[in-house]
Amino acid sequence: MPTVGYAPSSRGSIRTPVNCHDCAFKRFCLPAYLDEAETVRLEAIVKRNRPLHKGDHLFRAGDAMQQIYALRSGALKTYLLNQDGAEQITGFVLPGELIGLDAFGSSLFPSYAMALETSLVCSIALTELEELADAIPHLRKQLFNTLSRELHVEQEHLNHNRASAEQRLSMFLLNLSARYSRRGLSAVKFILPMSRGEIANYLGLTTETVSRLFTRFRLQGLLEVQGREIQLTRPLFWVTTPHPVPAGALPGAIIHA
Amino acid sequence: MPTVGYAPSSRGSIRTPVNCHDCAFKRFCLPAYLDEAETVRLEAIVKRNRPLHKGDHLFRAGDAMQQIYALRSGALKTYLLNQDGAEQITGFVLPGELIGLDAFGSSLFPSYAMALETSLVCSIALTELEELADAIPHLRKQLFNTLSRELHVEQEHLNHNRASAEQRLSMFLLNLSARYSRRGLSAVKFILPMSRGEIANYLGLTTETVSRLFTRFRLQGLLEVQGREIQLTRPLFWVTTPHPVPAGALPGAIIHA
DNA sequence: CGAGCGATTGATTTCTTTCAATATCGGTGG
């Protein structure tokens, strides 16, 4: 259980004045539906942590969950260890996204979160957040919505696992593309913050398969790749439905009366 | 868009006095952490619906989400239709479990819910639930917990898709077993409420593969099957790790500092 | 410059699907 690169909670969060109001991501983050005054109250309990470097853990499974986080810059991966000790990547976190919501139920983090590159996070003490949520219905609503939306993301991800390797990778790239563009970045040209192996792990494939798919896509003129630099040249959408409808998968609407 | 067997909301919920207090599932349902007085207030807004028959929809994707549900008896499946119109089963609901939580964010149900057999559900009007949640912190907490736990279930389900067909089915059976036993039913002998095709769909496999796996398990002496009747004769746990650790799936802890 | 990791590419094997045929179950009507 190596602790190299592990930044303990005593790493200290700096109580610099955090300004959600001017933050580029306020519209996707907690302040989304808060008014001026409410945002001010939120700012008061948000702290900014010192930067995480590549390989640093933001938290580990089993850590006491005393705060949730929002990513300001960089990229994270979240993962679980299965009973064999193998890493199972459950998601990637891009700037403006919240981390740790899935821990609401328990007092311990159920997963690991590691920086894929130098990253900045805001942290919000849970006790204070709960207090504030008690006081601000809008915030409460926003938390429910976020949680509920995450559930949809997972369900969508689930659907992908029924798909072919080709579909999985293309959906993955389209998803990244959408998330980048939603944040005002290019939808067709971006840098992957994760390795081929991490993509493969996330998608339930092998490194080799992912690599082969990238070259296949490139040969098909769908994209240009150079290491982690991606440029989508043609909409990948057509790749997403190459397979016939699986047998036995009739619409549920057709049922006996 | 056939509506055969569709029970519209005007189907009418009966406002018989619902008694959560004596309900067999109160410990897994919303009343879980409520005290006596709070439970009484909850009971006041819970309605009981008329029975659903096999094939009936509890709700459909796009329906206005005015209430959430709790299953009292029977079994449901929830599913999405993908862009090809193919059914994608996202989960099965057993007695004592809540349905519709994933719709909190939006005002419309994102999925379909259909009865696999004759089923009874309680329904709770969302507006009233929100009011009550505003008033009862315990209830609010319980809702967050349930939502958060569902997120874990999804993540677990996701992990399964990285696994072999054998592992998927055994994990599925173990999961059912655990859920039944948690409710005081036998952990080793139970009736599957769903068809082979539905299991296959849920697990991302084909009917044939599932069928073959059942016979393989039977030949290995792991279980006895007769149609939908299952009897686990030996712990299936050993089946869940037949494969070597996938390459490139090293524990995340081993990273460069 | 060499070590080492990540990525790519090729050859082969394994697992799951697909296609196809048959069997069994549950219900219905004669």
Added chain:
DNA sequence: CCACCGATATTGAAAGAAATCAATCGCTCG
């Protein structure tokens, strides 16, 4: 009560997709 029907389940053979095994390449960092 039994024969028949459709739906569901099982089983077999062949094809296909991705994993595994193995080798090479290229880049980055001491």
